[in-house]
Amino acid sequence: MKKEKAVVVFSGGQDSTTCLFWAKKKFQEVEAVTFDYGQRHRLEIECAKNIAEELGVKQHILDMQLLNQLAPNALTRESITVKAGADGELPNTFVPGRNLLFLSFAGVLASQIGARHIVTGVCETDFSGYPDCRDIFIKSLNVTLNLSMDQQFVIHTPLMWRNKAETWALADELGAFDFVREKTLTCYNGIIADGCGECPACKLRKRGLEQYLAIRNGQSE
Numbered sequence: 001m002k003k004e005k006a007v008v009v010f011s012g013g014q015d016s017t018t019c020l021f022w023a024k025k026k027f028q029e030v031e032a033v034t035f036d037y038g039q040r041h042r043l044e045i046e047c048a049k050n051i052a053e054e055l056g057v058k059q060h061i062l063d064m065q066l067l068n069q070l071a072p073n074a075l076t077r078e079s080i081t082v083k084a085g086a087d088g089e090l091p092n093t094f095v096p097g098r099n100l101l102f103l104s105f106a107g108v109l110a111s112q113i114g115a116r117h118i119v120t121g122v123c124e125t126d127f128s129g130y131p132d133c134r135d136i137f138i139k140s141l142n143v144t145l146n147l148s149m150d151q152q153f154v155i156h157t158p159l160m161w162r163n164k165a166e167t168w169a170l171a172d173e174l175g176a177f178d179f180v181r182e183k184t185l186t187c188y189n190g191i192i193a194d195g196c197g198e199c200p201a202c203k204l205r206k207r208g209l210e211q212y213l214a215i216r217n218g219q220s221e
């Protein structure tokens with residue numbers, strides 16, 4: 001496995017940056033793919049670029065503006081406020097089929113650059129109701145990609161069963177805790193590192209961080 005090449009789906013956020021560190025440990029060669037779908041904060045693309053550059057990872061930025069055309073929502077339109085879904089409803093950050101599209105394009109790119117492995121930070125534990133973050137979907141898409149291109153891809157999901165605290169723990173195990181904390185962008189208001197502290201993404205990230213720090217401090221006492 002070590003000698004093989006991987007493509008990491010990379011947004012510059014906490015999860016995908018942790019995955020990038022994970023892949024760099026696991027594979028000889030790693031490239032990143034970032035999707036530009038007209039994110040409401042252009043800083044997201046800049047942030048991803050800076051991280052890839054700092055880690056010496058070749059990055060492909062693919063234009064996915066068509067997603068904005070298909071699914072105008074709170075992630076891409078300044079005029080729509082981000083809010084959590086009511087009971088049992090999807091949050092309004094949901095773009096239907098986003099991971100389906102992203103992972104399919106990542107598969108095509110992987111085929112073109114001779115990478116057998118595709119790494120994505122999707123997670124069923126904190127999945128907010130996004131159906132294409134579920135493990136069963138990833139397994140299904142893996143089969144579909146293999147059949148569509150007659151190849152043997154392996155989709156890796158190192159975060160699938162981790163909650164946010166466990167994702168911080170993984171970053172720490174990989175020696176990337178400070179890097180991930182200081183350089184990634186998760187905040188819906190476009191503020192790097194600990195973010196605005198108010199939006200749903202910041203709250204989730206902060207809760208996980210506090211949980212993890214409590215565990216870590218407990219162990220060192």
Ligand SMILES: [Zn+2]
Binds near residue numbers: 186187190191196197
């Ligand atoms: Zn925020």
